[in-house]
Amino acid sequence: MAEPSQVRAVVLAAGAGTRMCSAHPKVLHAVGGRPLIDWVLELARVVTDAPPVVVIGAGHDAVRERVAALAQVAVQPVPDGTGGALAAARPLLEGAEAVLVLPGDVPLLRPDTVRRLLGRSAVAAADAVLLSARPPDPTGYGRIIRAGDVFRAIVEERDLPDAGAPLPEVNTGVYVFRARPLWPALARLGTDNAQGERYLTDVLGQLAAVAVEPLEDWEEMLGVNDRVQLAAVGAALRRRTLRAAMLAGVTVEDPETTYLEPQVTVGVDTVLRPGTILRGATRVGRDCVVGPYAELVDTVTGDGCHVDRAQLSGCRLEDGVRVGPFNRVRPGSELAAGSRLGAFTEVARSRVGPGSAVPHLTYLGDAVLGRDVNIGAGTITANWDGIAKHPTAIGDGARIGSHTVLVAPAQVGAGAYTGAGSVVTQPVPAGALGVARARQRNLLGWVARRRRASAGENEAVGRRPPASQGPAEESR
Ligand code: UD1
Numbered sequence: 172m173a174e175p176s177q178v179r180a181v182v183l184a185a186g187a188g189t190r191m192c193s194a195h196p197k198v199l200h201a202v203g204g205r206p207l208i209d210w211v212l213e214l215a216r217v218v219t220d221a222p223p224v225v226v227i228g229a230g231h232d233a234v235r236e237r238v239a240a241l242a243q244v245a246v247q248p249v250p251d252g253t254g255g256a257l258a259a260a261r262p263l264l265e266g267a268e269a270v271l272v273l274p275g276d277v278p279l280l281r282p283d284t285v286r287r288l289l290g291r292s293a294v295a296a297a298d299a300v301l302l303s304a305r306p307p308d309p310t311g312y313g314r315i316i317r318a319g320d321v322f323r324a325i326v327e328e329r330d331l332p333d334a335g336a337p338l339p340e341v342n343t344g345v346y347v348f349r350a351r352p353l354w355p356a357l358a359r360l361g362t363d364n365a366q367g368e369r370y371l372t373d374v375l376g377q378l379a380a381v382a383v384e385p386l387e388d389w390e391e392m393l394g395v396n397d398r399v400q401l402a403a404v405g406a407a408l409r410r411r412t413l414r415a416a417m418l419a420g421v422t423v424e425d426p427e428t429t430y431l432e433p434q435v436t437v438g439v440d441t442v443l444r445p446g447t448i449l450r451g452a453t454r455v456g457r458d459c460v461v462g463p464y465a466e467l468v469d470t471v472t473g474d475g476c477h478v479d480r481a482q483l484s485g486c487r488l489e490d491g492v493r494v495g496p497f498n499r500v501r502p503g504s505e506l507a508a509g510s511r512l513g514a515f516t517e518v519a520r521s522r523v524g525p526g527s528a529v530p531h532l533t534y535l536g537d538a539v540l541g542r543d544v545n546i547g548a549g550t551i552t553a554n555w556d557g558i559a560k561h562p563t564a565i566g567d568g569a570r571i572g573s574h575t576v577l578v579a580p581a582q583v584g585a586g587a588y589t590g591a592g593s594v595v596t597q598p599v600p601a602g603a604l605g606v607a608r609a610r611q612r613n614l615l616g617w618v619a620r621r622r623r624a625s626a627g628e629n630e631a632v633g634r635r636p637p638a639s640q641g642p643a644e645e646s647r
């Protein structure tokens with residue numbers, strides 16, 4: 172039919188999306204962490220050379236913004252059907268020999284499938300080639316009607332005279348048209364159907380010769396019309412991604428509860444324990460154990476890391492890092508090789524040096540820790556003075572006593588200690604012990620004196636001491 176360079180892709184994305192019951196255009200709803208339109212646009216770009224055309228609805232500025240850098244945009248003034256959508260793209264398709272139509276709400280198609288369709292269109296003496304499938308549940312999809320083997324028409328489910336065949340061949344909504352017969356047929360489209368729309372599918376009934384290419388993996392054609400289908404497509408994508416990861420050497424203990432977004436990479440022999448969520452630009456190294464119930468977003472780890480049920484976002488872990496349960500590591504943080512977070516720590520925009528440990532109940536904000544530092548339980552970097560954030564620097568081998576408050580800007584030199592419970596407001600020089608707390612006094616015999624005094628007072632006013640305290644308790 173045409174060389175790939177003369178094929179233009181058109182993504183139909185102007186529908187009202189009524190069945191989503193949403194204030195947002197359907198194609199901006201996400202699966203696998205990306206809006207539907209991104210998936211389809213990426214597909215269009217990898218299978219054709221010229222920039223794709225995306226047809227958007229009037230007022231769908233958010234869709235325009237999303238696609239403008241990667242595609243030409245046509246506006247369908249009124250959503251009067253898929254035929255009307257393709258007609259709206261026509262002015263941008265002058266000179267195209269063939270037109271690949273992709274529905275904007277069918278995100279799982281594989282590039283190879285579409286390449287096969289384009290290849291078939293190049294050799295078939297047909298006006299159009301359409302991709303068909305036999306999904307186990309054909310609800311909502313147009314039915315392909317044949318006479319013997321010959322394609323006759325597509326009938327929308329709503330326009331079917333009866334329930335139809337049990338496992339029918341359905342229309343995926345993906346077609347390659349030869350441009351010359353397409354345009355006049357599109358111009359002739361009527362609206363005589365259940366929805367009163369201009370159906371692109373009716374064009375196929377008008378063309379002289381239509382070839383049908385069956386889809387091997389029916390899951391690729393799953394479309395999103397409502398939020399039930401949005402979840403089903405998300406689940407299918409998840410199964411596909413997890414399967415690929417497992418076949419590439421990742422152990423997924425419970426695929427049902429593991430969420431791996433498609434752009435995420437995981438190294439071999441890493442174990443993903445149940446409830447693990449890996450999102451965005453996350454890259455996990457080899458021989459790691461992640462989870463149960465860990466969430467990593469845009470986070471890169473080295474090899475041999477263990478991350479228990481923690482939440483990490485926008486951070487980097489070098490090799491052999493351990494993150495225990497109930498930790499939150501926020502963007503801009505770095506955990507160097509062999510460093511460790513125990514439990515209940517929050518780390519923001521901070522670097523924990525090689526071999527350093529933050530075992531319990533700590534907040535590190537805007538802090539840089541050297542190597543082999545130990546942070547005592549309950550330590551806080553007071554990095555915000557109510558107006559600005561300030562840094563804390565802790566040198567190699569320093570030991571921060573439990574419950575130290577480091578009032579930033581703060582500096583603790585290499586090998587220095589801070590006394591437990593100190594509020595550190597001045598630099599602690601290398602090798603020094605910084606103590607900043609009230610000195611302890613012991614008042615010997617104070618308790619007995621206090622109790623006697625209080626019993627005396629009660630007698631003097633003629634009342635019994637309260638039952639729950641004082642000498643009455645002690646005498647039992
Ligand atoms: C369509 C097909 C159906 C096929 C199914 C596959 C028609 C009439 N029916 O049905 O045979 O089985 O896709 O998924 O084509 N759109 C516009 N402008 C409009 C209407 C729709 O751009 O006026 C866009 C939508 O944004 C969507 C795509 O076209 O991305 C398909 O429209 P939709 O209404 O979802 O069609 P289906 O009912 O799914």
Ligand code: CA
Pocket residue numbers: 274276394395396
């Ligand atoms: Ca649809």
